[in-house]
Amino acid sequence: MRFDERFLDEIKTRLRPSDVIGKSVKLRKQGREFVGLSPFTKEKTPSFYVNDDKGQFFDFSSGKSGDIITFLQETERLTFSEAVERLAAEAGIALPAVDPRAAETEKKRQGLSDWLELAAQWFEAELRRPVARDARAYLERRGLPESEWSRFRLGFSPSGRTALKDYLIAKGARPAELVDAGLLIAPEDGGQPYDRFRDRIIFPITDPRGRIVSFGGRAMDPQARAKYLNGPETSVFHKGHNLYGLAEARKILAAAPAGEEVPLVVVEGYMDVIACQRAGIAGVAAMGTALGEDQMEMLWRHHPEPTLCFDGDRAGRQAAARAMDRALPLLKPGKSFKFALVEGGKDPDEVLREQGPAALKQQLAQTTPFVEALFIRERDAEPTDTPERKAGLKVRLRKLAASIADPDLAQAYKEDLLGRFEQLSPTSQPVYTVGAAAREMSRQRWKGGRSEVRAGATQEVKDATERMRRSPKSLAAALALTAVRDPHVLDETIELVDRFGFGDEKLNQLAQELVQLRYEADHLEGEVAIRRLQAKGFDRTFLAGLEREAKRAGVSAPFMAEAGDRARRLWREAFDLLVQLEALERAVDEAVRDLPRDKDSTTLINLKVERDQLRRLINSDWANEGKPAARPVLPH
CATH class of the missing domain: 3.40.1360.10 (Dna Topoisomerase Vi A Subunit; Chain: A, domain 2)
Known part of the structure; x- marks a missing residue:
């Protein structure tokens, strides 16, 4: 069974390491830590430490360290799953339901992990053979002596096209497995797979528990097209979910x-x-x-x-x-x-x-x-030698503070950033100021961060204003509906969705449920997600209403007319645009509230202009307006 990080963190939150480890090691309090004799070596002077604050143990006599799961694995020879199951029972936490598909996937992952580990051992051995003489000399020049190679499991891949492949196949591996593990490259023309890493110093990449999931390679040939080469995305390795070291x-x-x-x-x-x-x-x-x-x-x-x-x-x-x-x-x-x-x-x-x-x-x-x-980044982005440029800096600072999801921290950042802004050298008189009457009118017109239709406006103006007001809601519905049908669109923005939702408070609960489903299951088909959501109270009537509202999004939701990777990329871009719009709306609200203290309304005017520009962009076919393919970043 595979356990996600949140489940493991919940176990560690409920159990103190000193209580778990103290059942088999006699510990005594020493300051903020507990100390005892090593369970791994025979010693007379205690060198085994347990720190509840860090959730870790460290044994100076053997060099071993880890958490309570590692401790049970090391001392009782349990597998990872066995250790987790024992601790979950002790913490009173129910194990997640077994998903047959997930179990099959985990079995495949374990097989790939075995080949990756064997490959690492082979790379390590190759580094000490005559073929790696230049690689050894390079490491020495970089100040990394041989005594340190084993600590970081450094290796070498020779220049032969199938050296690693031949070794692993002789050990029983199938070429398709090695392609899936990222060790071989399968030619698009259907030719025989060959080694991905050739004539490179090898750096093993591990998961947080130290299991090898991929490799990085540094080319020895100065003419190589890629100086550094990482393994591809696989079922065991996702670059965005791992950190080297x-x-x-x-x-x-x-x-x-x-x-x-x-x-x-x-x-x-x-x-x-x-x-x-x-x-x-x-x-x-x-x-x-x-x-x-x-x-x-x-x-x-x-x-x-x-x-x-x-x-x-x-x-x-x-x-x-x-x-x-x-x-x-x-x-x-x-x-x-x-x-x-x-x-x-x-x-x-x-x-x-x-x-x-x-x-x-x-x-x-x-x-x-x-x-x-x-x-400093914003201050140095452009000169502040004119009122317009200085006002532009203030606008950017307000937007950045408003983009923070936590309201208390957003307020603290706004105060800090604007305090630093006020310490800049003064400029000439502001370009435009408003009096008390105008400020009051502005507050009435922009109450709640949404524009109100002026009295006497034509029906056409009223309809246009209503469409503008409804647009973010429709886009939010389109984003939510797409996430229901394809929960994997959340993968790269799941933390933001967890905090921001879909930009409409009516959809906040749905966003939370979808995030929870993604955390609980690696592979979640749309139909399965819909059934799980219906069990949570999101019935067909709710989903039908969501679909009706999503259809009104029109060109602002081009991802609904696409499929596959392009649909997911467009979804992420649209979600980022919505996050930016929400940040601008909050910044406008803040600027309106600050009008009585701020004699210069230029900041508010600029924020409104940029907010309205972004609204128009969302209402347009933004996917075909020359936007870069990369995900947009938050405004700065």
Whole structure:
């Protein structure tokens, strides 16, 4: 049986490690930790520590560490499933229902995992053979001695086209399995599969529990088309759901003395992760992709405020900006990020080689809070030497604060960002001001963040205004209906859907149920989802009404006329547009409320203009208006 992370977290929340481990190891309290004799080695002086706050144990005598599941696996030789089932019973939590299809999928996954592990062992052995002489020399030049190779399970793939394939087939593997595992490439013309990794240094990629799920390879040939190559998406590996080095980083965090804050640092490359971990810093990487929502949630499960350390070049700054935009809606009290920049345009690997571990730790400890980094990014985006440009900065700051889902944190960010804004050098007189009467009229017209139809307006104007007012509701219905029919559209935005819903409070409960269904099942067909929703009270009448409302979305929902990957991509883009619109609506509301204190109404006017532009975009065929194919980011 496969268990999702939320189920495992619930078990760990209910059970204290000291209680579970204390049943087989005699523990005594020592400060904020518990200490006892190692259950893994014979010792006279206690070196086994349990920390309830971190949910981890660490044994200095054997080097083993982990959580309560790992402890039962190590001490009682239980499988992972057996350990989880035992702890679930102890915590009083019912096991999830067994899905026959999911069980078959898990059986297949386990088979692929076995071949991946065998491949890792073969890569490791190849690194120590004559064929890998240049690879060994490269690692030595990078300051990574042979004594460290085993710790990170580094390997080498020779240049032969079928070297790994021949080895694994001799062990009983079928070529199709190795293609599914990402180890072989199947030619489109139907030719024989061949090794994916050739003449490369191999970096195994593991899941949080240390099981190998894929590989990354660094080319030895300087003329290779791809300097770094990662394995493809498979049934056991999803780039957006994994972080390179997380299993080792968890050990470093668990081994930290009580009361000592150890940073969790996100860097850019494999060698940077290894450099951090060799220096005693819990480092991870997103493997060449932008840091996604799922990866952020993984980070927050292990540290309340991870540090993002990107290179100081243009690409690094862009990566930091994308991370800010993706993280902003997800921030909440106790969950944020910090930013660090190593000096001199170097990366962590260079700092470790040239200056040593102490220098790397010292540089990564010099961090900038999220709110400050956000303000600096916006302030430096363009000059603020005219009233118009300064007003533009204020508009952007308000929008960014309003995009935070947590209302208390959104208010705190707004106050902080606008406080920093007020400290900027003053400009000339504002371009446009309004008096008390105009402010009152504005408040009446924009009450609740929605425009009201003026008295005496023609029926045509009333109809147009009504269509504008209803449009987000119709788009929300289209988004929700598509998610009911194809729950997998939620996969890349599931955390945002969990917090924002579909942009209509009438659909909030439906959004929560769909999110829960996706967390409970990896493979969820539309008909199954509909039956589960009907059992939750969303009857056919509700679904029929949802379909009627969705049809009114028209060109604002092009994903409903598509299928497959294109439909899912368009759905995600439309959802992001809706999130942006909701952020703008909140920013307009905030600006209206602040009018009595803010003599300059330029900010409000600009926000309304941008909000109305986005409304018009949503009502147009935005998918064919030259929009980039990539998902739009939150406004900045």
